Amino acid sequence: MALLAHKTALQPTQAQRQLLNQHCDFARNAYNAAHSDFKAGLEAGEFRSVYDLKKLFNQRKREVFPDICDLSQNAGKNAIHNFHDAIQRWKSGQNHFPKRKKHNSRSSFQIDNGVDSVKVSSEDSTHVILPKIGKIRLSEKPRWTGSVRRAVISRTAHRWFISMLFDVDVPDPPDTSALPxxxxxxxxxxxxxxxxxxxxxxxxxxxxxxxxxxxxxxxxxxxxxxxxxxxxxxxxxxxxxxxxxxxxxxxxxxxxxxxxxxxxxxxxxxxxxxxxxxxxxxxxxxxxxxxxxxxxxxxxxxxxxxxxxxxxxxxxxxxxxxxxxxxxxxxxxxxxxxxxxxxxxxxxxxxxxxxxxxxxxxxxxxxxxxxxxxxxxxxxxxxxxxxxxxxxxxxxxxxxxx
Ligand SMILES: [Zn+2]
Incomplete structure (x- = not known):
């Protein structure tokens, strides 16, 4: 088994575009909230864990996002996990301290909640089914079949993309030894x-x-x-x-x-x-x-x-x-x-x-x-x-x- 990604364009409806934009805002907010909470913790001499950060954000998120029930909570949760990964890399000396996320033309969020929480439509694999957002048309059929491990949705300029990580049974590469x-x-x-x-x-x-x-x-x-x-x-x-x-x-x-x-x-x-x-x-x-x-x-x-x-x-x-x-x-x-x-x-x-x-x-x-x-x-x-x-x-x- 191997994990292989396929990134392809999405064709969301106007209503879905709005929902996707809201998810981006939500994820960015969660990331930046975790950033501030972690920094405040450091100043108080406390090293906050990913659970502390999630708890702090969950206490406040309803104030910032009144209609939060329409959004998938996975977007916020995954953003905080990503921040925590960045902190781990900073701790090990691999990276600089993470920066806050800015609002710009490129934004993204991760919507899955573990294996198979995001699915490709079973009939003809022309759609992807996302939690809270529903069915969105894909520009092309996924290259791989198998369970989806991770799904990251991103916007570049005016277009939306999804990158899905599949658990794939990869056949052994062909024998090429006779070729020039x-x-x-x-x-x-x-x-x-x-x-x-x-x-x-x-x-x-x-x-x-x-x-x-x-x-x-x-x-x-x-x-x-x-x-x-x-x-x-x-x-x-x-x-x-x-x-x-x-x-x-x-x-x-x-x-x-x-x-x-x-x-x-x-x-x-x-x-x-x-x-x-x-x-x-x-x-x-x-x-x-x-x-x-x-x-x-x-x-x-x-x-x-x-x-x-x-x-x-x-x-x-x-x-x-x-x-x-x-x-x-x-x-x-x-x-x-x-x-x-x-x-x-x-x-x-x-x-x-x-x-x-x-x-x-x-x-x-x-x-x-x-x-x-x-x-x-x-x-x-x-x-x-x-x-x-x-x-x-x-x-x-x-x-x-x-
Ligand atoms: Zn010569």
């Missing part, structure tokens, strides 16, 4: 370049929407704080930011899906995204590509499909090394888009050469991630490898952001 090995160079100019020359383009969502983004942020800053126009401008900006995120993640899902088809292992470079972000010239383009999110998707999909991901050490010279004879150049500048080996005459696109190097790392290792370049066999001497471009599917982008 591939290499993949992850970068900024192209999202991913494969050793066979296939290029997955970066949608560069931020760059294409930058003018719109600037216009909307400027219009927001001109409005009077918390006036009617300010809220409107804020909502429009939130919608655009959500659209950018969706364009990006859609391209990532499509690329990772295609990359992992019909292979047994994939060689990649171990990218330290945090380290790269320190480079101020590159940081904007890097943040736009959000390579970290891409690698996360690549890795979890590989596990499910029984594909081995081989990360080359960070000092492996994937761009400097000639994939044909193994000669390592002293320096390759960022503007050099073409690799030419002065020793054996090998020529290739810079990223394709790097991808072939990474493929060789993947095929020369079994389970370990080192042994770099030691037993590498040269392939394809002296011929030019071209690039075949694949653009993210336009139709699907529209679907994801509609």
């Amino acid at each position: 090995v591939a290499g993949c160079d992850v970068g900024i100019s192209a999202l991913a370049t494969m050793d066979d020359g296939t290029v997955y383009e970066n949608p560069r969502a931020l760059r294409t929407q930058e003018r719109k983004l600037k216009r909307l942020s400027r219009s927001l800053s001109r409005k009077q704080y918390r006036s009617g126009g300010w809220w409107k401008a804020k909502a429009l900006l939130a919608r655009l930011l959500m659209r950018i995120t969706h364009i990006r993640s859609d391209a990532h899902h499509q690329a990772t899906h295609r990359i992992l088809q019909g292979i047994s292992a994939l060689g990649i470079e171990s990218l330290s995204v945090k380290g790269l972000m320190k480079n101020r010239k590159l940081s904007k383009a890097l943040a736009d590509a959000s390579l970290g999110g891409f690698l996360v998707k690549l890795k979890y999909k590989a596990v499910r499909r029984g594909i081995r991901i081989v990360e080359a050490d960070s000092f492996f010279p994937s761009t400097k090394r000639c994939s044909s004879c193994g000669y390592v150049k002293q320096k390759v500048s960022l503007s050099e888009r073409h690799y030419h080996c002065g020793v054996c005459g090998f020529e290739a696109d810079r990223d394709v050469n790097a991808a072939i190097n990474l493929k060789q790392v993947a095929s020369s290792t079994d389970e370990t991630r080192n042994a770099v370049g030691a037993s590498v066999t040269p392939t394809g001497v002296g011929w030019m490898r071209g690039r075949r471009k694949i653009k993210p599917n336009q139709a699907l982008i529209h679907f994801a952001t509609a």
